[in-house]
Amino acid sequence: MSQLATRVGGLQLKNPVLVASGTFGYGREFAPLFDLSRLGGIMVKGVSLEPWSGNPGVRLAETDSGLLNAIGLQNPGLRHFLDEDWPWLRQFGTPVVVNMVGHSVEEYVAVAQAVSDAGVAAIELNVSCPNIEDGLVFGTDQTALAGLVASVRRVTALPLIVKLSPNTTGPLPYARAAVEAGADALSLINTVLGMAIDSVSRRPVLGNVTGGLSGPAIRPIALRYVWEVASTLAVDVIGMGGIASAQDGLTFLEAGAAAVAVGSALFRDPWAAVRLVDELPAELAGFGYPSVQAAIGAARGERRRGGGSA
Numbered sequence: 001m002s003q004l005a006t007r008v009g010g011l012q013l014k015n016p017v018l019v020a021s022g023t024f025g026y027g028r029e030f031a032p033l034f035d036l037s038r039l040g041g042i043m044v045k046g047v048s049l050e051p052w053s054g055n056p057g058v059r060l061a062e063t064d065s066g067l068l069n070a071i072g073l074q075n076p077g078l079r080h081f082l083d084e085d086w087p088w089l090r091q092f093g094t095p096v097v098v099n100m101v102g103h104s105v106e107e108y109v110a111v112a113q114a115v116s117d118a119g120v121a122a123i124e125l126n127v128s129c130p131n132i133e134d135g136l137v138f139g140t141d142q143t144a145l146a147g148l149v150a151s152v153r154r155v156t157a158l159p160l161i162v163k164l165s166p167n168t169t170g171p172l173p174y175a176r177a178a179v180e181a182g183a184d185a186l187s188l189i190n191t192v193l194g195m196a197i198d199s200v201s202r203r204p205v206l207g208n209v210t211g212g213l214s215g216p217a218i219r220p221i222a223l224r225y226v227w228e229v230a231s232t233l234a235v236d237v238i239g240m241g242g243i244a245s246a247q248d249g250l251t252f253l254e255a256g257a258a259a260v261a262v263g264s265a266l267f268r269d270p271w272a273a274v275r276l277v278d279e280l281p282a283e284l285a286g287f288g289y290p291s292v293q294a295a296i297g298a299a300r301g302e303r304r305r306g307g308g309s310a
């Protein structure tokens with residue numbers, strides 16, 4: 001393997017830097033800025049069976065150290081993705097991971113089947129969606145999560161990545177349920193539920209009242225999720241949550257992630273992910289790692305000299 005190459009759930013990547021779902025659209029806005037083939041992979045905005053219009057009212061609120069979003073998973077739907085976005089995106093040769101959303105197991109299964117036939121690189125299940133049958137969010141109910149993953153597993157041979165919600169008591173039971181049901185890799189983490197009150201109207205800022213917090217504020221939470229899962233289960237992990245630099249990316253690799261994704265940082269700096277690709281070799285070398293592979297899980301080893309705690 002070359003210095004930056006890595007493998008996640010059977011997916012071979014030339015470098016470990018992906019862009020996180022929902023923060024990169026389907027790539028079109030970024031293509032004029034840099035060559036998309038420089039990324040390790042592209043995780044596209046969640047695709048649903050039919051178009052979703054998303055939430056009404058204010059959808060974004062900035063916080064001191066992150067972003068609250070309540071987009072409501074707006075997307076133009078499977079047909080649009082297959083007819084317009086995928087034929088355009090595939091020209092770059094970058095592995096495309098299709099993030100998918102649904103209101104029922106059947107909807108997820110239909111999307112998984114269709115994108116598998118189209119030849120994308122992998123599937124990522126966003127399980128932070130409520131099931132219309134009982135209103136429960138798939139990812140916060142272990143039985144529903146296992147049922148969903150098993151159903152999608154039956155219809156696809158692609159690497160199957162499950163993106164866990166941090167809005168539970170901890171990652172392990174959910175990570176185990178997903179792996180036992182057939183997940184090849186886990187994405188950690190999705191956004192953390194929060195809200196904001198407007199300083200003038202004294203009412204909730206977001207039309208949906210609550211939203212998902214992302215950015216630097218959640219980086220320690222994400223790092224803990226990666227550490228706990230990677231130290232306990234034999235499954236590949238893609239780390240995400242507030243990653244903005246090669247320094248951030250390296251800490252996730254050291255915690256046990258086999259790859260990382262840049263999300264909200266792209267709103268401030270659209271080049272953040274390619275900069276991470278550029279700066280990672282020096283960051284690795286600076287700490288004596290000959291390769292990405294050597295850094296993965298390294299924080300679990302002996303404490304380095306000079307690394308004592310206060």
Ligand SMILES: Cc1cc2nc3c(=O)[nH]c(=O)nc-3n(C[C@H](O)[C@H](O)[C@H](O)COP(=O)(O)O)c2cc1C
Pocket residue numbers: 020021022023045046067069071073099125126163189190191213214215216218240241242243261262263264265
């Ligand atoms: C505006 C926005 C839209 C998002 N849309 C999706 C989505 O469609 N599917 C999904 O699985 N995650 C979605 N996410 C979550 C991100 O992919 C990522 O897991 C999360 O933001 C944490 O990473 P970050 O702190 O680097 O942004 C979205 C996040 C943001 C900020």
